[in-house]
Amino acid sequence: xxxxxxxxxxxxxxxxxxxxxxxxxxxxxxxxxxxxxxxxxxxxxxxxxxxxxxxxxxxxxxxxxxxxxxxxxxxxxxxxxxxxxxxxxxxxxxxxxxxxxxxxxxxxxxxxxxxxxxxxxxxxxxxxxxxxxxxxxxxxxxxxxxxxxxxxxxxxxxxxxxxxxxxxxxxxxxxxxxxxxxxxxxxxxxxxxxxxxxxxxxxxxxxxxxxxxxxxxxxxxxxxxxxxxxxxxxxxxxxxxxxxxxxxxxxxxxxxxxxxxxxxxxxxxxxxxxxxxxxxxxxxxxxxxxxxxxxxxxxxxxxxxxxxxxxxxxxxxxxxxxxxxxxxxxxxxxxxxxxxxxxxxxxxxxxxxxxxxxxxxxxxxxxxxxxxxxxxxxxxxxxxxxxxxxxxxxxxxxxxxxxxxxxxxxxxxxxxxxxxxxxxxxxxxxxxxxxxxxxxxxxxxxxxxxxxxxxxxxxxxxxxxxxxxxxxxxxxxxxxxxxxxxxxxxxxxxxxxxxxxxxxxxxxxxxxxxxxxxxxxxxxxxxxxxxxxxxxxxxxxxxxxxxxxxxxxxxxxxxxxxxxxxxxxxxxxxxxxxxxxxxxxxxxxxxxxxxxxxxxxxxxxxxxxxxxxxxxxxxxxxxx
Amino acid sequence: xxxxxxxxxxxxxxxxxxxxxxxxxxxxxxxxxxxxxxxxxxxxxxxxxxxxxxxxxxxxxxxxxxxxxxxxxxxxxxxxxxxxxxxxxxxxxxxxxxxxxxxxxxxxxxxxxxxxxxxxxxxxxxxxxxxxxxxxxxxxxxxxxxxxxxxxxxxxxxxxxxxxxxxxxxxxxxxxxxxxxxxxxxxxxxxxxxxxxxxxxxxxxxxxxxxxxxxxxxxxxxxxxxxxxxxxxxxxxxxxxxxxxxxxxxxxxxxxxx
Numbered sequence: 001x002x003x004x005x006x007x008x009x010x011x012x013x014x015x016x017x018x019x020x021x022x023x024x025x026x027x028x029x030x031x032x033x034x035x036x037x038x039x040x041x042x043x044x045x046x047x048x049x050x051x052x053x054x055x056x057x058x059x060x061x062x063x064x065x066x067x068x069x070x071x072x073x074x075x076x077x078x079x080x081x082x083x084x085x086x087x088x089x090x091x092x093x094x095x096x097x098x099x100x101x102x103x104x105x106x107x108x109x110x111x112x113x114x115x116x117x118x119x120x121x122x123x124x125x126x127x128x129x130x131x132x133x134x135x136x137x138x139x140x141x142x143x144x145x146x147x148x149x150x151x152x153x154x155x156x157x158x159x160x161x162x163x164x165x166x167x168x169x170x171x172x173x174x175x176x177x178x179x180x181x182x183x184x185x186x187x188x189x190x191x192x193x194x195x196x197x198x199x200x201x202x203x204x205x206x207x208x209x210x211x212x213x214x215x216x217x218x219x220x221x222x223x224x225x226x227x228x229x230x231x232x233x234x235x236x237x238x239x240x241x242x243x244x245x246x247x248x249x250x251x252x253x254x255x256x257x258x259x260x261x262x263x264x265x266x267x268x269x270x271x272x273x274x275x276x277x278x279x280x281x282x283x284x285x286x287x288x289x290x291x292x293x294x295x296x297x298x299x300x301x302x303x304x305x306x307x308x309x310x311x312x313x314x315x316x317x318x319x320x321x322x323x324x325x326x327x328x329x330x331x332x333x334x335x336x337x338x339x340x341x342x343x344x345x346x347x348x349x350x351x352x353x354x355x356x357x358x359x360x361x362x363x364x365x366x367x368x369x370x371x372x373x374x375x376x377x378x379x380x381x382x383x384x385x386x387x388x389x390x391x392x393x394x395x396x397x398x399x400x401x402x403x404x405x406x407x408x409x410x411x412x413x414x415x416x417x418x419x420x421x422x423x424x425x426x427x428x429x430x431x432x433x434x435x436x437x438x439x440x441x442x443x444x445x446x447x448x449x450x451x452x453x454x455x456x457x458x459x460x461x462x463x464x465x466x467x468x469x470x471x472x473x474x475x476x477x478x479x480x481x482x483x484x485x486x487x488x489x490x491x492x493x494x495x496x497x498x499x500x501x502x503x504x505x506x507x508x509x510x511x512x513x514x515x516x517x518x519x520x521x522x523x524x525x526x527x528x529x530x531x532x533x534x535x536x537x538x539x540x541x542x543x544x545x546x547x548x549x550x551x552x553x554x555x556x557x558x559x560x561x562x563x564x565x566x567x568x569x570x571x572x573x574x575x576x577x578x579x580x581x582x583x584x585x586x587x588x589x590x591x592x593x594x595x596x597x598x599x600x601x602x603x604x605x606x607x608x609x610x611x612x613x614x615x616x617x618x619x620x621x622x623x624x
Numbered sequence: 625x626x627x628x629x630x631x632x633x634x635x636x637x638x639x640x641x642x643x644x645x646x647x648x649x650x651x652x653x654x655x656x657x658x659x660x661x662x663x664x665x666x667x668x669x670x671x672x673x674x675x676x677x678x679x680x681x682x683x684x685x686x687x688x689x690x691x692x693x694x695x696x697x698x699x700x701x702x703x704x705x706x707x708x709x710x711x712x713x714x715x716x717x718x719x720x721x722x723x724x725x726x727x728x729x730x731x732x733x734x735x736x737x738x739x740x741x742x743x744x745x746x747x748x749x750x751x752x753x754x755x756x757x758x759x760x761x762x763x764x765x766x767x768x769x770x771x772x773x774x775x776x777x778x779x780x781x782x783x784x785x786x787x788x789x790x791x792x793x794x795x796x797x798x799x800x801x802x803x804x805x806x807x808x809x810x811x812x813x814x815x816x817x818x819x820x821x822x823x824x825x826x827x828x829x830x831x832x833x834x835x836x837x838x839x840x841x842x843x844x845x846x847x848x849x850x851x852x853x854x855x856x857x858x859x860x861x862x863x864x865x866x867x868x869x870x871x872x873x874x875x876x877x878x879x880x881x882x
Contacts, residue, residue: 004636008812009855011639012681018644021636025651025711254640254648306651306709308669337654338668361666 005093005100006081014081018254019047022073022095025252026304028060029096030070036180039063040094040104040141042074043112044119045537050075051251052259054313055110055147059168062245069176072096073251074107076119077126079535085126092126101127105179107141109160111149114514115507115537117156121529124159131526133161133207138190142179151235151282152463152574155514155521157206161194165202165577166236167268169244174200198229202236209576211519217560219518219571235579239617241268241287246297249304261309261342262301266294266326270315271603271619273610274372275383275593276414278462279315281586282579284610286603287618291322295329302337309340318347319604327355334359347386348394353401366405366453367398373410374424381416381593383600388428395432399439405451406432411459412481412502415470415594422481426489426498429454433494454500456485458508462515463574464581466589472512472562478505506544510536513561518573521561524550582611625693627702628722630875634683634805634859635713642677649689652709658702661692675728675874676735676829676863679836685717685805686736686862688874690728718875728874731865734789735829737837738798740822742814742855750845750854752821755793758844759823763791771843784843787828787835789871794822805859814857826871829863 004011004021011017032038041060043050050056056073063071072094077085084090091100101107107127109120124131129140136143145153146164153163164171178196182188198205208229214220224231238244246265253260269286270279289297298310310330314320327341334341341359346352348369356365369391373379376388395406410425429452440446458478461470473481482502489500513521528550535541551558566572568587575583585608592598600608603619613620633645640648653660653670662668675688693702699719706716741750762769769784802809802816810816827835841856864871 003811004808008681008809008857017639017680018641021639023636023712025648025709252651254637254644256644256647303655303657306654308650308654308667338662340667 005098026249028064035070036068038104039071039106042109044116047075048257051257057247061247110147118529154573155517158522163204167238169238170236204233232578265313267314275466284612285618285620311342362402368407370409375421378421410456413459423488430492433497475505580612585610630717632685632715637713659694673728682858684860733866734864736826736861790826
């Protein structure tokens with residue numbers, strides 16, 4: 001038995017001590033004396049959130065298949081424990097071995113959302129690793145970043161030794177082989193390893209690239225500091241979804257995690273070209289798993305986990321072509337095994353309603369529509385490809401099927417948005433409420449009022465989307481728009497059936513700064529962390545006053561990143577990354593959204609020439 | 625086929641709460657592929673009943689869970705199948721057939737524990753003499769031992785003597801138990817040597833008047849050592865049901881007559 005990193009006395013005084021003990025079913029234990037490379041995989045948020053993430057499961061199992069590598073997990077200690085660790089000098093540890101992170105060869109940190117950036121510094125701080133790559137000693141672990149936020153790594157670039165751009169399945173083996181061989185033949189030094197790693201496709205070593213700025217604060221030049229380094233970093237793409245590694249024995253947490261169920265990825269990428277959506281662009285092309293593989297995986301996962309629920313994962317499960325056949329199989333298999341099926345992100349139509357009525361209790365469950373915008377005009381601008389008629393048809397079918405609760409998701413602050421667009425958000429909800437009473441005119445049979453919940457988030461422009469050039473609004477303006485929606489909602493004839501909730505505006509603005517920030521942002525993050533900011537993704541811990549202070553103290557103007565108009569010829573901080581989607585395509589889409597107001601067909605209808613055909617996979621080659 | 629499963633809980637899993645432990649067993653039962661009886665309804669789960677929830681941080685070798693199977697299977701085979709699905713620290717000690725349909729929890733009458741110590745402040749020494757002396761004076765030869773039990777709403781006076789069935793200071797620390805169930809206690813600085821003091825107690829565990837071992841320990845030692853001076857470590861040995869006026873282990877006796 002290995003000993004815990006934390007004493008009984010500490011574990012007894014923190015919330016949910018089971019977060020820190022490791023020892024879960026399917027966690028991997030190895031003999032560290034027989035290992036060449038120890039990898040600490042960190043999800044910089046609390047255990048329950050991190051353990052729900054599919055990417056970490058894929059890479060954990062893939063890394064641990066290698067006999068010379070031992071991959072362990074690390075999460076952010078919750079604030080109650082973090083303050084004890086800080087006070088008593090207890091180093092951050094990995095769950096499996098309970099060993100300090102400083103003993104590892106690599107610390108890999110996945111960047112799933114911008115608001116976790118201070119948690120990265122907390123992980124480094126508690127591990128005793130210097131914040132800046134350039135300050136690190138030979139014996140410090142190599143700090144590697146990946147995940148969606150790595151598509152603009154610049155705000156945190158100085159905190160990482162290298163970034164992996166793209167899907168982890170492709171190049172980690174090469175990176176590990178390089179490290180192990182350099183350690184074995186004695187040629188290893190931190191600097192030399194990073195130089196050699198920079199030659200591996202998809203690897204970006206920030207300290208080997210130099211940025212210079214113009215007087216107006218925009219980027220003047222971004223280039224490698226040495227000959228032979230790639231000018232552009234290519235996103236890595238897994239082409240063979242059926243043979244790609246997939247976690248068949250995922251770690252089963254003791255505490256209830258956010259995704260406390262089997263998660264089966266059916267498809268990667270999305271055929272829709274929603275212009276606000278980063279995932280829809282950076283995971284192109286859309287690639288499906290085959291039916292036989294999915295059936296086999298589902299059964300094996302049930303046997304290996306004992307979960308009583310399964311959820312299908314993809315960006316738009318309705319677009320998975322073999323969904324009807326796969327669901328027929330699952331419904332039968334799950335009924336036999338007494339397993340629940342949860343179906344996220346389905347388009348509401350006759351098919352999905354039929355399936356949902358089979359797998360859930362209609363009276364209790366609510367239906368979710370994500371029109372994203374209230375007016376048809378606005379939905380065309382974002383290329384949502386969903387018409388009011390389709391929404392109304394879906395809602396009416398749902399009411400006939402017995403559903404009464406409807407959730408509607410929208411964004412406020414989209415490019416070109418007018419007050420009329422804002423008011424059409426509650427108007428659409430009103431129309432749906434009205435439809436309920438039209439569809440079910442008989443008071444006795446309908447059994448009560450319908451409940452329509454409107455939810456708005458504020459739009460944040462993301463790199464590698466057509467909206468990467470969009471300007472944002474000041475926090476007060478977002479709240480004004482939310483008030484317009486709220487005010488209008490209260491005037492609707494069926495307002496008693498409607499409710500409205502909106503997001504925090506200050507978080508949105510900060511997320512906007514991070515999303516399109518440059519290297520100058522890193523000192524703001526560092527300042528904020530040193531003055532107490534952490535767990536910014538959690539409303540109860542987010543302290544906007546620290547961030548206001550940090551921007552002032554560092555002389556960085558947040559408005560430069562959010563409110564400034566970007567010209568098409570500006571060098572953007574993330575332009576050195578090549579995701580496969582061409583800049584020309586994004587520019588055209590931006591022009592179509594804001595000028596011509598035309599929509600772009602989905603990838604199955606016709607190819608719009610985004611550039612991803614060069615990967616020779618998925619929807620780009622299907623049926624050709 | 626109705627069965628009663630005895631299991632242990634020690635090492636890091638002592639930090640798993642009761643609800644999480646139930647979910648752990650639900651998954652383990654599904655993985656085992658045993659023909660478990662499920663509840664009816666929209667989200668069926670294995671029919672299971674636990675004897676006595678164990679507090680977080682306490683170890684045990686006397687936990688019981690009742691489940692039912694749709695087929696007859698040899699109990700040794702069930703034990704082995706389940707053990708193949710266990711995490712370190714949770715061991716299926718034994719499996720027995722039961723014909724009673726009484727819920728395990730409803731039968732609960734008493735629990736036995738062994739309590740040991742970790743010193744924090746050096747001044748006060750908790751030794752065997754002190755403990756034996758306290759047991760003699762305040763329990764064995766006393767008519768009442770009244771404490772004030774604080775609840776969220778009120779506080780009430782409770783006499784502990786009727787709730788104590790047995791209590792004694794151990795002559796020699798049970799080393800075999802230490803090596804198997806208590807290694808992490810020792811790592812955390814608890815004194816588990818042969819000569820170190822330890823208390824055995826069998827006390828009421830009925831839901832109406834459950835006596836927590838830490839309360840009894842605190843009451844006994846209070847005049848000599850405040851809570852700052854030591855921490856008690858608690859290991860549950862077994863739980864008991866009432867049978868013809870006596871106390872019988874959940875795992876023993878004729879389960880069919882329970």
